[in-house]
Amino acid sequence: MRPAPAPVDANWIRSLAEERGRTVRFGIRLHTISRDSAKEAWGAADRLLGDLSDADITRAQSLLGASESVGQQRMLALHGGSRDGLEISPNLWAGVGLVRGGAGTALVGSHGDVADRIEEYHALGIENFVLSGHPHLEEAYWFGEGVTPELAARGLLAP
Template sequence: RDTSEDAWAVADRMLAELDPADVAKAQAALADSESEGQRRMRELHGGVAPTDARSLEVHPGLWAGVGLVRSGAGTALVGSHGEVADLIGEYAALGIEQFVLSGYPHVEEAYWFAEGVRPILAARGLAD
């Protein structure tokens, strides 16, 4: 997003659209998983959807809300284009070279990333 405020407003809307019954159902199913990654995701969000997206911010700009209703070790990078590029830079500094990125809705988020974040990463030498 163009600003951090816009990005967090989207996360708040996503959270507000979750039905608590759906979260409870998904979390009950995920609780049976033997996956260590899934166990750690449950620890990040506690299995309960709060009313404020920022309460699931586990590192500046890293949001655990995605894991409330989907399986897997998934978090979201939330922030302005520059802030998201900074987060990817943090991962790159740790030696991570490849990322699997997605968003909701997929096509629109791909454009946000391609038009807003990727040019910043390219200017920093972090994208081809």
């Protein structure tokens, strides 16, 4: 696992905005892969890349690397175009970004693991979460049936 980058102090950013008469809110865009056990979730993550050849990944990386987007360049730097070391932080997997532009990280683990990470992000000041998965319907089901009750029990969902 690579060392996580130092978090930006949300209160510092808020104070800068306040000095200018503004307010800010923070959000994050992630995919989720949650299952009844962490082993099942990591297996599902591995299967997403299972049919991709190294040539497929190299081709995708070449196309994505041509982007001038700073965000896209940072995404590419997370995994370096390699299948090795895709868990870049606990339960944070950069595998989607090997072949897809834009949001290429996923929270992967048991329903409790994913809820733990969401709770940690929330504690850092993130208020808005844009979550999805592949395939969309199936991952929405897993999240709704497994993670949503965990978040509700922790008081992290609006009534």
